[in-house]
Each structure stands twice: as C-alpha cells, then as structure tokens.
Amino acid sequence: MKLKTKMVWIIAFSVLLTIILLVVMIYTFTALFVSGYNHVKLQEMSVQLSERVKQAHVRNEDQLTEELKRFGSNYEGVGMELFGSDGKLLYSSANRTESYSLQDMLVRFTNQPGRMFQGQDASLVYDIAASGNRYFVVFDVKGEALQQVQLFLYLNQYSAYPFLIAPLLLIIVLPATVAFIFILFVTRRLSRLNQAMRNADLREEPVRLQDRSGDEIGTLTRLFNEMSDKLYRQYIHTRQIEQSRTKLVRNLSHDLRTPLSIIQGYAETLQRGSVHDPDTRVRHSTIIVQKSEYMNGLLHQLFWLAELDDPSMAFRMEHGSINVLLQSIIAEYVLVLRDQGIEWQADLPEQFVHLIYDPDSLAQVFRNLIDNAILHGGEGKFLGIRLRVVNETVQIEIEDRGKGIPAEELERIFDRFYRVDKGRRSNGMGIGLSLSQEIAVKHGGGITVRSVPNERTVFTLSLPLVAEPNQKRLHMLDVLKQLS
Secondary structure, eight states: OOOHHHHHHHHHHHHHHHHHHHHHHHHHHHHHHHOSSSSSHHHHHHHHHHHHHHTOOOOHHHHHHHHHHHHHHHHSSSSEEEOOOTOOOEEETOOOSSSHHHHHHHTTTTTTTHHHHHHHOOEEEEEEETEEEEEEEEEEOOOOGGOOTTTHHHHHHHGGGGHHHHHHHHHHHHHHHHHHHHHHHHHHHHHHHHHHHTTTTTTOOOOOOOOOOSHHHHHHHHHHHHHHHHHOOOOOHHHHHHHHHHHHHHHHHHHHHHHHHHHHHHHHHHHHHHOHHHHHHHHHHHHHHHHHHHHHHHHHHHHHHHHHHHHTOOOEEEEEEEEHHHHHHHHHHHHHHHTTTTTEEEOOOOBBOEEOOEEEEEEEHHHHHHHHHHHHHHTTTEEEEEEEETTTTTEEEEOOSSSSOOGOOOOOTTTTOOOOOOOOOSSSSSOOOOOHHHHHHHTTTTEEEEEEEETTEEEEEEEBBBOOOOOOOOHHHHHHHHHO
C-alpha cells in the first residue's frame, strides 16, 4: 500500500474516531458531571406522574393532590402546582392559595427556553388526565437546579442540526483536507526523489534535484545530490585509475622491452666469447650496466609511486638545510653535464635556508627535475639551478634552454603517465613530473612551470620556509666548478 493511500485511510479513521469519541464524551460528561433538570427530564417526570395517577385510580381532586404531594417529595428543588381545566389553583407546594391572574400566568411562562439556557428560574406546564378530567401540572425549577449544559434545547429541533454539525465538520474536515493536501505534496516530492534514485547511472552526469525546503525531505534531497556528485567523481576517478593502470602496463612493457633486448644481445655476445678485444668487451659491459641502471630507475620510480598511493606510508620528516641537500644533488651531475657539454650555473644564497622535509623524497624531486631538463632541454646546452626565498616561501628553479614545452601541453605534463614526446622511445614512463608534484604537495608546496619554446623552460619548486638563525653555508660550489 502506498504512503498516500495509507495516509487517506489514517485520516478517515481518525475523523470517524473523533466523531464517535466526541459524542460519547458529550453524553458521558453530561450524565456523570452535569447535574440538574432540563426539559427532557421534566417531560419524563410528567409522564411518570401520569402513569402513577392511572395506577392509583385517582377519582377526585383530593386524591390527586395527595398523589402529587408524594410524587413531589422525590424531587428536590422542583416546586409543583396543580391547576384544574378552568385555571383554578388546586395545589401549590409553596402553599399558595390565591389563583393567578391571566397577566401573571403570561409573565410566568414567557421565554422559558431562554430562561433555562441562561440559568434563571423556569416554569414548565404539562397536562395529565385523572377520573376523566384534564388537569395541568406546573413544575417550577430554580435556576441553580437547572442543568448547566442545555444542548437538548437545540437538538429537539431539526433546524438546529446544521448549526451544530457544520462547525463540527468544519473542525474535523478542514484539518483533514489540509493534511491530505500536505501529504500529496510530500508524496510528490518523495516520488521525484525515488524516480531520481531509480534513474541514477554512474556512467552519466548526475541528475540534480531542486528542493529549497528546509525540512527533512529537502535535506535528504540535498544529500542525494551530494551523494550523486561524489559517486560520479569516484566513478570518474576509478576509471582514470583503470586507464592509468592500463597505460602503466603498456608503457612499462614498452620501456623495458628495448633495454632488455639490448642487455640480452650484448650478454649473449659476451657469453659466446665472440668478442676478443678487451675494449669491445668493456664497451659491451658498460652498455649492459647503463641499461640495467635505466631499468632500475624505472622500478625505483614505480616504488615511489606505490609509496605515495599507500596511506599507511609516511614521510620521515626532519629539520635541515636545503642548501646542503641541493649541493649534494648537483655534485652527482657534474660529470654527466661535463660529458654532454652542458654549461651549468648554480645560484645558492650564502645563508642556510632551513626546511622541514623528507631528504630521500625531496632528493628524488631534484633528480627528476634535473633529469627532465637534461633529457628534454639538453640541446640548449645550459642548466640553471637557483635557490631563493620569496615571501616566507623557498623557491628552487631548474632552467634549461631547449626546445621547450608547447602551451597546450603545460596543463597536462604533471598527469601520471603523460609524455610530451610521445614518439620518442625509452625516455621514461611519464611519471617523473607527476611523482615530483605529489611529493611537493605532501611537503605543503607545489611545482609550477613556464616555458617559451626554443628559449627557456623553468620548473619552480615552492616549499614553506622555516625560520632559523642565519649560518654561513659551506663553499662547495667552487669545488664543483673545478670538477666541471
């Protein structure tokens, strides 16, 4: 059964139950808590008196008077008078002996319903028959003896029903109608939300529902919109991860196949003993070592990538000078730069610059940036390394003067497995820059790039500065210059 149908049955049942309880309460309350006389009870008294006179076989006025006295003793607060058919006073419980004038009688019986309703003294007259004659009995009721709730004064007239039933129906039906309209509105909103849930598809853009209400359904609708957006983003992220894995396997197989083939070819040549010249054997062995180192570098990058993706892995942060770390990395490349004829310049400040960092991961970032500059900008025959402090931020710039990076590629070079030179072979899997960017972000910084093709390309690593007393750095650059 639908919610709307349930609510209709609930409202109908509640209305019917309300009417029944209201009627029961009126009668029960009137019987138990509202005492006194009303016109219905007085009418019943007149009927009882008539029956009693018949059963007593009253034959004359004296017997009727005696019977009326005994009957009146049972009803406290009600005075009784007996009149003959000619209007003569035959008996009065108030011991009145004089007859009433016509004017007194008219005044006495004027507006009796109004008097009863207002709680004033009231007199009601009833006729009885005795020994073939007609008599009139008057019941005089004091105002304090009257029943306070005089509903029966209205219920004895059919014309009074609309004035009682209409307000009752208005009180019950109007709230029920408003409640029913409200339920229709609520079910419509729930149906719209239910339909959106049924049609939800992670492969498509999420459908957003508009519900500005601040109630629970409005909150649920906004949570549904947020959940749909979040699930869609997670789906897109999962798809990207799957595509990245596929690309990783393809790139890895491509980048490892060539050096493996070379290593295998030269190793087989050495194994057969086909090479007798010592210089040739050394050259072949050197090539095997170089290709092995290249493959080891790829695996090392994959290792770092796996560590960054593992939430349980944490950097071993320590406090130290970035100058010393950068100088040690530059020292590793001095001979390589000299062999390739690349001029290099290092601009490091005299004072130590202190950071809180993980030495191994940050060293990997420097190596990736320098390798990238040598690999893609080596034809410019220049490598510049600068360390500066700008607005409480440490900036390390790696500059080359090679062919540069096209403007349309700048936004994607930090994506995993993305390579600008897609046609070149054995130049890495495209994770060096993305790996460096993620390490920089985990250190609270980031990497930016600006490039003018065939003029200069500058990668800037920005890290937060840690204040330390000024110290003089070791003068290693002079030694490095001599080595180059």
